Amino acid sequence: MAEQLIFDLPVREALGREDFFVSPANAEAVAMIEGWQDWPSHxxxxxGPPGAGKxxxxxxxxxxxxARIVRAADLTNADIPELARHHIAVEDCDTIAGHHSTEEALFxxxxxxxxxxxxxLFTATKPANLWNLSLPDLASRMQGTPASPLHEPDDTLLGVVMLKLxxxxxxxxxxxxxxxxxxxIDRSFAAARDVVxxxxxxxLSSGRPINRTLAAKLLDN
Known part of the structure; x- marks a missing residue:
């Protein structure tokens, strides 16, 4: 069978609360998000690992x-006083280690x-004490910030994640x-995303439906 043309269609990721499945792997984090007004020190x-739902x-x-959402790496060129007038979420904070100007901006x-x-709200793949920040004042503030982990999935959550993807x-x-x-497959979010x-x-390339036979063929390859 000739392979079909594959069109690069956009993936529309569902990001509503109703789209987030709660399991023992993430229940603590969900409770913290929903109870955000009671965060110690605000x-x-x-x-959590990539794909965990951060x-x-x-x-x-x-x-x-x-709140507004910004990537930590984009803070160097951001209007920090203007951002600070809002609740703010800063993503991927562990990616700026060693970038002095960006660390200062986050500080x-x-x-x-x-x-x-x-x-x-800060997000990262690992706890703050492992970010290897070079700015001591920032490191101390991050390590003193309450943290909530998203863990690798159990079988139920892994299945739900794959269905959502x-x-x-x-x-x-x-x-x-x-x-x-x-x-x-490996019990990880990364493995689920890769398989999907x-x-x-x-x-798409074969024109076949996604079923158990196609899944078996994929894993055999």
Whole structure:
């Protein structure tokens, strides 16, 4: 069978609270986001592996609080005093280690947000003591910030994540496809995302539906 043309269609990621499945792997973090007005010192670090749902929860929090969202790496060129007038979520904070100007920008944003009586949410893949920040004052403030982890998924959550990733691509697998995959892939968000991307690509190129047979072929390859 000749391979079909593959069109690079946008993936529309669902980021509402109703789209976030709560399990023991993330229940603590969800409770902290929903109870954000009671955060100690008005700040929180949300940690977890790639694909764990940090960005999803950031968007949930932004909707609850009216917060703005910014990437830590973009703070160098940002208007820090203007940002500090709002609740603010800063994503990927562990990626700026060693970038002195960006670390300084995050330090000033942290202080100004709290001085304005606002709240600030940070995300990272690992705890703040492992960020290797070069600015001692920033490091001490981050390590003193309450943290809530998102853990690697159990089987139930892994299956739900895969279904959501497929739904984001406007794809509906047959009922036995995802349970089949969950039993055979690594129990991680990264593995789930990788399998979904490759499975969708294989389905598009072959013109075949996403079912257990196609999933088995993917894993065999």
């Amino acid at each position: 700040k929180l670090v949300l940690t 960005t999803h929860l950031v968007h949930v929090w932004a909707k609850l609080s009216g 000033h944003l942290h202080n100004l947000v709290l001085a304005e009586g606002r709240s600030i 497929l739904a984001d691509r406007q794809v509906t697998p047959t009922p036995n496809t995802v349970p089949y995959l969950v039993r055979r 991307v490759r499975l969708d690509s294989m389905a």
